[in-house]
Amino acid sequence: MARLTDANVSIAEEIIARYPRAKSALIPLLHLAQEQDGWVTDEAMRHIAELIGVTPAEVLGTGTFYEMFKFEPVGKYLINVCGTMSCALLGADDLMHAAEEELGIHEGGTTDDGMFTLHRAECQAACTEAPCLQVNYRFKFRATPVEVRQLISDLRSGRLDDEVPPHGTLARIRQHIPADRGVGAVDPADVTEPPAWISAASQGGAS
Amino acid sequence: MTSFPWAPGFIEGNRPQIVTSRFQYEDSFTLERYLATGGYEGLRSALARSPQDMHEEVRSSTLLGRGGAGFPAGVKWGLTPEGVYPRYLVVNGDESEPGTYKDRLLMERDPHQLIEGCLIACYAAGLSRCFLYIRGEMALAQERVAAALNDAYAAGYIGKNILGSAFSIDIVLHWGAGAYVVGEETALIESLEGNRGMPRLKPPYFPAAIGLYGQPTIVNNVETLSNLPFIATKGAAEYTAIGTESSPGTRMVAVSGHVRRPGVYEIINGTTTFRDLLYGEEFCQGIRDGNDLKAFVPGGGSAPWFLPDQLDLPFEGRLVGAAGSMLGSGAIMVMDSTTDIPSAALTLTKFYAHESCGKCVPCREGGTWLMRILDRVVEGHGTTDDLDLLLEVGESICPGDMPHAASADLQLEATPFPYKMTTICFVGPSAYVPVHSALTLFRSEFEARVAPSRSRTRIPVTAVGGDS
Ligand SMILES: Cc1cc2nc3c(=O)[nH]c(=O)nc-3n(C[C@H](O)[C@H](O)[C@H](O)COP(=O)(O)O)c2cc1C
Numbered sequence: 001m002a003r004l005t006d007a008n009v010s011i012a013e014e015i016i017a018r019y020p021r022a023k024s025a026l027i028p029l030l031h032l033a034q035e036q037d038g039w040v041t042d043e044a045m046r047h048i049a050e051l052i053g054v055t056p057a058e059v060l061g062t063g064t065f066y067e068m069f070k071f072e073p074v075g076k077y078l079i080n081v082c083g084t085m086s087c088a089l090l091g092a093d094d095l096m097h098a099a100e101e102e103l104g105i106h107e108g109g110t111t112d113d114g115m116f117t118l119h120r121a122e123c124q125a126a127c128t129e130a131p132c133l134q135v136n137y138r139f140k141f142r143a144t145p146v147e148v149r150q151l152i153s154d155l156r157s158g159r160l161d162d163e164v165p166p167h168g169t170l171a172r173i174r175q176h177i178p179a180d181r182g183v184g185a186v187d188p189a190d191v192t193e194p195p196a197w198i199s200a201a202s203q204g205g206a207s
Numbered sequence: 208m209t210s211f212p213w214a215p216g217f218i219e220g221n222r223p224q225i226v227t228s229r230f231q232y233e234d235s236f237t238l239e240r241y242l243a244t245g246g247y248e249g250l251r252s253a254l255a256r257s258p259q260d261m262h263e264e265v266r267s268s269t270l271l272g273r274g275g276a277g278f279p280a281g282v283k284w285g286l287t288p289e290g291v292y293p294r295y296l297v298v299n300g301d302e303s304e305p306g307t308y309k310d311r312l313l314m315e316r317d318p319h320q321l322i323e324g325c326l327i328a329c330y331a332a333g334l335s336r337c338f339l340y341i342r343g344e345m346a347l348a349q350e351r352v353a354a355a356l357n358d359a360y361a362a363g364y365i366g367k368n369i370l371g372s373a374f375s376i377d378i379v380l381h382w383g384a385g386a387y388v389v390g391e392e393t394a395l396i397e398s399l400e401g402n403r404g405m406p407r408l409k410p411p412y413f414p415a416a417i418g419l420y421g422q423p424t425i426v427n428n429v430e431t432l433s434n435l436p437f438i439a440t441k442g443a444a445e446y447t448a449i450g451t452e453s454s455p456g457t458r459m460v461a462v463s464g465h466v467r468r469p470g471v472y473e474i475i476n477g478t479t480t481f482r483d484l485l486y487g488e489e490f491c492q493g494i495r496d497g498n499d500l501k502a503f504v505p506g507g508g509s510a511p512w513f514l515p516d517q518l519d520l521p522f523e524g525r526l527v528g529a530a531g532s533m534l535g536s537g538a539i540m541v542m543d544s545t546t547d548i549p550s551a552a553l554t555l556t557k558f559y560a561h562e563s564c565g566k567c568v569p570c571r572e573g574g575t576w577l578m579r580i581l582d583r584v585v586e587g588h589g590t591t592d593d594l595d596l597l598l599e600v601g602e603s604i605c606p607g608d609m610p611h612a613a614s615a616d617l618q619l620e621a622t623p624f625p626y627k628m629t630t631i632c633f634v635g636p637s638a639y640v641p642v643h644s645a646l647t648l649f650r651s652e653f654e655a656r657v658a659p660s661r662s663r664t665r666i667p668v669t670a671v672g673g674d675s
């Protein structure tokens with residue numbers, strides 16, 4: 001639990017290289033740290049600061065602005081019940097109550113076994129499928145209280161391990177720019193000319 | 208067992224499909240399907256002509272931005288200062304305005320269409336690097352776009368000397384971490400630079416002039432860019448043949464709330480009316496349980512509310528503006544007669560108050576005040592003074608006349624959009640808009656709530672139930 005592993009440092013370096021300025025990688029790297037440990041540790045933030053050449057305070061300063069980064073441990077499964085208008089109109093409160101009852105915790109809490117954290121969330125861009133919720137940012141659409149209980153029991157028993165990775169993992173496919181195809185990031189200070197196809201066009205034709 | 212289906216909600220109809228033409232296929236997100244259905248033809252057609260030519264085609268298509276402001280894309284691309292390079296494209300995939308659901312569909316179901324749109328935009332406007340910013344909470348969209356980018360690189364559609372031309376570009380997938388205000392374009396740029404996602408003071412920071420790393424930057428919405436392959440392949444004339452002159456093409460519209468068939472519909476722009484959408488057989492088929500319509504939000508949580516009086520308005524920016532609201536992000540939220548209006552308004556005000564970045568006092572303080580007072584009223588602890596206080600606090604965020612709808616019953620005339628504001632961005636005013644709409648159009652519900660005889664128990668937003 002701590003600094004990024006060697007494997008993650010290679011991933012981090014690949015990410016950093018895509019940006020003209022390293023600090024742009026800050027949010028993706030915080031995600032990487034959260035994927036590694038389930039939450040963002042102080043050691044990971046220090047390590048990220050070293051990797052992108054800023055102070056740990058800057059990493060924390062940016063990180064705390066964003067809801068998804070957790071600076072203390074959360075459950076293996078983070079359940080976010082949407083409470084914004086369309087979901088509220090169609091029974092979001094009932095979903096929350098069912099989850100609270102099934103888990104024996106209140107909104108905002110984490111179960112004693114560290115399996116579940118329950119939050120009320122904002123509009124999840126699935127309003128036509130209201131009421132909905134996300135588990136580790138995977139959707140459950142048009143949910144009923146009965147389904148919420150079933151979902152929790154499926155998660156508990158491990159039946160959904162293939163579908164729902166532990167908290168911290170978002171996309172399970174990463175972008176990879178092949179070295180022989182990528183154009184590469186250039187510091188904007190080193191560029192003054194129009195790009196090649198614009199210059200070529202002013203001399204007639206792009207290809 | 209529980210399952211996690213992906214990207215449901217889209218409902219087809221016998222209508223032109225510009226951006227959803229592949230949604231019928233199970234494998235619509237793969238390169239194979241994309242190529243089998245005319246994919247990357249728009250890119251080829253763009254590369255066969257000059258960038259200026261391609262830009263001109265987009266300009267004459269009058270493609271309007273779909274992120275909320277409705278600014279013509281071709282005009283925006285022309286706002287970069289002459290001779291200043293490099294220039295960047297930042298794709299706004301942060302979709303989080305309450306009620307809005309379309310960009311996530313487009314990213315999950317047809318990521319190559321978006322990628323091709325990015326390539327066409329960069330080629331035409333001389334943008335030399337593209338950053339595709341996807342909302343943090345959209346794990347599957349990130350995954351689908353990552354896979355599509357990897358495949359497109361491998362096949363030579365992205366990267367150095369695309370299809371053997373002088374056109375070379377990288378598209379970089381970037382993802383956020385949960386903050387609504389980051390959808391505002393200057394906040395998006397701040398976030399992409401690794402900072403707290405706070406909007407920049409404007410002027411002078413119009414991103415087209417001074418954007419990412421201080422360079423000229425075009426910010427476009429996912430849906431806007433997804434229209435470009437069609438325009439590049441079929442031409443502006445075929446595009447403008449759909450819809451009206453001021454609002455050509457189609458639009459993705461999400462209708463949610465108390466309708467029989469909530470869904471995302473690709474509708475003909477400019478002519479489809481709210482009545483068509485809410486009651487039409489091919490659309491939402493009426494209000495649930497045969498109930499009456501009470502009110503609807505026509506353009507995302509930030510938009511002033513409409514009444515049944517406004518049902519016959521078409522989906523057209525100027526007309527909707529004159530009627531007191533805006534089309535915004537193509538999101539309609541419907542409330543039937545069982546809806547408790549003060550509680551419904553509270554869910555939106557809470558959202559915007561919670562999402563304030565804290566940079567402007569009227570938004571930071573005012574939003575919280577509005578939320579607390581309204582909460583008190585909803586809980587039955589409010590007084591009539593509170594109702595005046597709500598309007599007073601609102602006045603400090605939006606001084607002067609607030610836009611609102613006309614009502615025959617209340618003998619109220621419309622006040623047109625927009626409002627004045629004391630804040631940097633629209634988050635502050637958006638906390639007030641639902642309060643103002645609800646209080647203006649349904650004042651009696653508030654007055655009943657603050658009467659001392661009222662019970663103090665919490666009344667839910669609506670009686671739960673419904674036929675779908
Ligand atoms: C508070 C706020 C949130 C916004 N959120 C989004 C968003 O999530 N997605 C989006 O495309 N535009 C959003 N916008 C609009 C953007 O600032 C910008 O106008 C848009 O991305 C430009 O793209 P377009 O011209 O293609 O519409 C938001 C604006 C504000 C003020």
Ligand code: SF4
Pocket residue numbers: 388405406562563564565566567568570571630631632633634635636
């Ligand atoms: S209006 Fe609110 S969210 Fe927007 S810049 Fe000001 S404080 Fe931040």
Ligand code: FES
Pocket residue numbers: 082083084085086087088122123124125126127130132305306307
């Ligand atoms: S309101 Fe719940 S997904 Fe939009």
